[in-house]
Amino acid sequence: MNQYAAMSTKPTAQIICDLRSDTVTRPDAAMRKAMAExxxxxxxxxxxxTVNRLESTLAERLGKDAGLFLSSGTQSNFVGLLxxxxxxxxxVTGRAYHIHKYEAKGASVLGGIAFEPLDVADDGxxxxxxxxxxxxxxxxxxxxxxxxGLENTHNGMxxxxxxxxxxxxxxxxxxxxxxxxxxxxxxxxxxxxCPERALADMFDSISICLSKGLGTPVGSVLVGPRDLIAxxxxxxxxxxxxMRQAGVLAAAGLxxxxxxxxxxxxxxxxxxxxxxxxxxxxxxxHATNMIFFTPPGGVTADLPQHMAAHxxxxxxxxxxxxxxxxxxxxxxxxxxxxxxxxxxxxx
Ligand SMILES: *Cc1c(COP(=O)(O)O)cnc(C)c1O
Numbered sequence: 055m056n057q058y059a060a061m062s063t064k065p066t067a068q069i070i071c072d073l074r075s076d077t078v079t080r081p082d083a084a085m086r087k088a089m090a091e092x093x094x095x096x097x098x099x100x101x102x103x104t105v106n107r108l109e110s111t112l113a114e115r116l117g118k119d120a121g122l123f124l125s126s127g128t129q130s131n132f133v134g135l136l137x138x139x140x141x142x143x144x145x146v147t148g149r150a151y152h153i154h155k156y157e158a159k160g161a162s163v164l165g166g167i168a169f170e171p172l173d174v175a176d177d178g179x180x181x182x183x184x185x186x187x188x189x190x191x192x193x194x195x196x197x198x199x200x201x202x203g204l205e206n207t208h209n210g211m212x213x214x215x216x217x218x219x220x221x222x223x224x225x226x227x228x229x230x231x232x233x234x235x236x237x238x239x240x241x242x243x244x245x246x247x248c249p250e251r252a253l254a255d256m257f258d259s260i261s262i263c264l265s266k267g268l269g270t271p272v273g274s275v276l277v278g279p280r281d282l283i284a285x286x287x288x289x290x291x292x293x294x295x296x297m298r299q300a301g302v303l304a305a306a307g308l309x310x311x312x313x314x315x316x317x318x319x320x321x322x323x324x325x326x327x328x329x330x331x332x333x334x335x336x337x338x339x340h341a342t343n344m345i346f347f348t349p350p351g352g353v354t355a356d357l358p359q360h361m362a363a364h365x366x367x368x369x370x371x372x373x374x375x376x377x378x379x380x381x382x383x384x385x386x387x388x389x390x391x392x393x394x395x396x397x398x399x400x401x
Contacts, residue, residue, distance in 0.1 A: 070365040071387030076238075076321075076343060076380035079269040085309045092305035096298050097123070098291070104301030108308050112262065113277045115311070116254035120283035122276045123304055125295050127237045128157045130261040130274035131203075132165070133293065137278075137285040138201045138231050138259070141166030146188045146230070147203035148174040153235055154203075168197045178208035179217040182224035189228040199228065205235040206253065210325075210344025210378075212245035215252060222256045232256065237263040237274075241342045244318045258282070267321060267343060268314045269381050270306035314381060318343070321379040324388045328377065331392050335399040345377040349399065357398060364394035 072078045081089065095101035109121030124130040131153045139145060145161065147154050149171035153161070161167040172184045180202075190196035202225035206213045225232050234257040236242065243250050254260055259278030264270040276286055290296060297303075321343040329340035336349030347353070353375045358368040366387075368375055379388075 067363050067365045069362075069367045071383050071390050072367040073377040073379070073383065073391065074367055074369045076266040076378045079265075079267070079380050079382050081269065081271050081306055084313070085269065085306050088305045088309040089302050092301040094299040094301035097300045098296040098298060102299060102301040102304070104308065105304040108304040108311075109275065111308060111311060112275045115250060116260060116277050117251045118254065118260070118277040119280040120277065122283050122286050122290065123297075123300060123307070124274045124276060124290060125272060125297070126265075127152075127235075127261060127263045127274045128160070129290070129293065129295050130263075130276045131157060131233075131235055132160050133286040133289040133295070134233055134259050134261055134276050134278070134282075135161040135167055135201065135203070136165050136289045137282045138233060139165070139167045140200075142168075142197055143200040144168040144170055144190065144197035145201040145203050145233075146170045146172060146180075146185055146199060146225070148172060148180055148205060148208070150174045151203065151205040151208065151235065152237065153205075170199070174208065177217060178205070178211035178213045180204065180221045182220040185221055185224040186228060189230070199230060202230045202232045203235065204232065204257075205237075206242045207238045207245070207342055207344075209339075209346070210238075210241075210341040212242040212342055215246060215248060215256075218253070218256060231258045233258065234260045236260045238266060238342070240315045241267055241318050241322070244315075245322060245342045264307040264310055267318050267380055268307075268310035270303070270310050272303050273307055275307070317381060321381065321383070324383060324385075325377075325379040328379070328388060328391060331395060335395065343379040345379075346374050347377060348374040360398045361391070361394045364390055364397070366391045366394045 092104045097105045105123050113121035154169055154171050170188045172180050189199045222232050239262045261276050264273045325343050329338050329345050332338045332347050339346040352373040361368050
């Protein structure tokens with residue numbers, strides 16, 4: 055079953071708890087008000103004040119020169135890789151990381167950039183030794199290794215700063231630039247309980263999603279050095295990603311940076327509560343806002359059907375199911391999910 059089919063079980067009752075992803079969050083009334091009142095201009099001309107403010111706010115917060123507002127995390131990673139690497143150059147990254155596994159290998163297909171995928175350790179990190187061994191000598195038989203791409207959180211796991219630091223250092227020692235796919239950057243910061251900038255300081259560029267746990271309808275931001283962001287801006291335009299009065303969308307991002315970061319720990323707390331219940335019924339991998347649950351014999355189609363009747367939406371995935379907590383799952387939603395699982399497994 056493809057990813058999209060797996061995402062769409064037909065609800066049979068009113069859905070009060072959608073656990074398919076944190077991308078399902080909807081803009082609330084206050085966010086919509088901020089969007090409606092946004093001052094706008096033509097962002098391709100550089101004169102949308104709200105987009106400019108979003109880009110500079112996030113860049114400053116993370117100690118970088120500049121930012122770029124993009125339509126999605128995939129586009130943000132993609133233009134980031136294109137800005138780092140020329141045709142015939144190579145990125146070392148995790149086999150299971152999003153940029154390698156879930157972005158249709160756009161960097162290779164459209165960008166002429168080669169992937170060198172490495173195995174991801176159990177904690178979500180890449181091993182420094184493996185990174186060092188993957189870097190190519192200057193040899194016409196080989197691509198030029200240019201970039202190390204890391205991810206945090208990975209499958210919800212917040213990779214500790216020391217582990218990331220070792221990987222980054224291996225990349226730096228080999229002369230590589232380092233990019234972070236920080237789709238859930240602020241979930242990582244919340245879980246690591248570190249200063250916001252501590253994670254960003256290790257990386258040249260970072261891609262951050264606004265449309266997951268932060269709850270905006272659309273958008274990601276790439277932050278990094280001025281020259282890199284200028285190249286990324288050109289790639290974004292070439293890819294058709296230059297938006298005009300995008301301040302309506304950027305206003306949601308500014309609102310989210312203000313209002314929706316400190317509450318991410320609530321999602322982590324609710325995920326812990328749900329994970330504790332599910333452990334009675336099967337194998338549970340839980341970190342930050344994500345749970346991977348495998349009952350004995352695996353999830354079958356009757357579980358999402360049963361849950362849907364309790365107002366709880368799961369993906370249609372079988373075997374292992376991924377459950378994601380987010381701002382639109384309230385305590386009522388959480389209890390509906392717990393009741394649903396208990397009645398399914400407990401009889
Ligand atoms: C969601 C996600 C992205 C980007 O996804 P889009 O759907 O294109 O916004 C990138 N990396 C990771 C790790 C993600 O979870």
